Amino acid sequence: MLHKGSCHCGKVAFEVEGELGGAVRCNCSICSRKGALLWAVPHQKLRMLAWGDDLGRYTFGGKAIAHRFCRTCGIHPFAEDVREGNERSAYVNINCLDGLDLAAVEVFDFDGRSA
Template identity: 75%
Template sequence: MLYKGGCHCGKVAFEVEGELDGVVRCNCSICARKGALLWAVPHDRLTLVAWGDDLGRYTFGAGKIAHRFCRTCGIHPFAEDVSEGPEHSAYINVRCLDGIDPSTLSIFDFDGRSA
């Protein structure tokens, strides 16, 4: 299924294709503060539709994940695994997908603070 999403102001927009069976709630220092519910997909299933100079990047710790955000409204619509190769993933914040009710999704809790 094809999903569309983006930030609050619309300057960052994307499409992602896949089966949204469940999401991850990570308790690392940034995900807990953002309240993100993440859906992991192969990176090639994520297509940026609009971003311009508005797509910011934030990394911390080991720098393995690039947390993306809109420089205008501050919303974090997705993150990216910065590794190369077939395991390269994108992590979609399902709260930024159009027409999705997060309360209907099964949630897996991930202990990112200990990872």
């Protein structure tokens, strides 16, 4: 299934292909603050439609994940592995997907603070 999403202002827009079987609620310091519900997909399944100079990048700790955000509205639509190669993942914030019934998505808790 093809899902489309964006930040609040629409300057960062994307589509992602896959079956959404559930999302992860991580309690790490950044995910808990931004309230993200994350869907992990192979990076090649995420296709950017719009971003320009508006796509910011934030890393912390081990710098393994690039947390992406819109420089205009501040919304974090996804994150991605920083490593190169075919094994990369993207972590889509399902709160940013269009027309999704969030109440119908199973949410799994992940202890990112301890990871």
